[in-house]
Amino acid sequence: xxxxxxxxxxxxxxxxxxxxxxxxxxxxxxxxxxxxxxxxxxxxxxxxxxxxxxxxxxxxxxxxxxxxxxxxxxxxxxxxxxxxxxxxxxxxxxxxxxxxxxxxxxxxxxxxxxxxxxxxxxxxxxxxxxxxxxx
Numbered sequence: 001x002x003x004x005x006x007x008x009x010x011x012x013x014x015x016x017x018x019x020x021x022x023x024x025x026x027x028x029x030x031x032x033x034x035x036x037x038x039x040x041x042x043x044x045x046x047x048x049x050x051x052x053x054x055x056x057x058x059x060x061x062x063x064x065x066x067x068x069x070x071x072x073x074x075x076x077x078x079x080x081x082x083x084x085x086x087x088x089x090x091x092x093x094x095x096x097x098x099x100x101x102x103x104x105x106x107x108x109x110x111x112x113x114x115x116x117x118x119x120x121x122x123x124x125x126x127x128x129x130x131x132x133x134x135x
Contacts, residue, residue, distance in 0.1 A: 001105050003113040007056045009102065010049065017052075017101045018045035024100075025093040032086055058124065059117035070121055074128030084126070091118050 001009075010017045022041060026033050036044070051073070058066045098114060099106045 001102070001107065001110050003056055003059060003110065003117060006098070006102065006110055006114065007052060009105075010052060010098075013101070015042075015045040015049055017097060018048040020101060021048065021094060021097040024097050025090065028093055029086070029089050032089070035080065035082060035086075055117050055121040058121050059113075067124055070124040071128030074125035077125065078128070087122050087125075091115070091122070094118065 022036075022045065026036065054066055054069055057063075058070060095111055095114060095118075099111065102110070
């Protein structure tokens with residue numbers, strides 16, 4: 001299985017992975033619960049799935065539109081006071097959740113593909129995050 005096939009399975013599962021992720025993330029890192037206190041979690045699950053599509057797209061065929069969207073996400077996360085330290089925690093929680101979601105179809109190679117894609121997207125988000133800090 002590669003990252004594209006993984007994404008297709010995630011999309012077929014609708015928001016199942018997103019629900020699993022937020023349950024794991026907010027249990028593992030309860031200090032981030034206040035960030036979600038006023039968030040509509042059903043909507044947030046859709047946004048997370050959309051973000052995973054963007055992450056995969058940025059990895060496979062980056063475009064200026066995808067880059068700008070990721071920078072916008074960074075700006076929005078800065079406005080919401082999401083600490084930079086949360087990004088590494090998010091990544092680890094997402095990879096753990098993906099491994100659980102895919103079960104026996106998960107491989108070390110797939111994990112490396114997703115980690116690379118997530119870290120590259122995160123770096124682009126940080127550009128928007130940092131631009132917001134200088135405004």
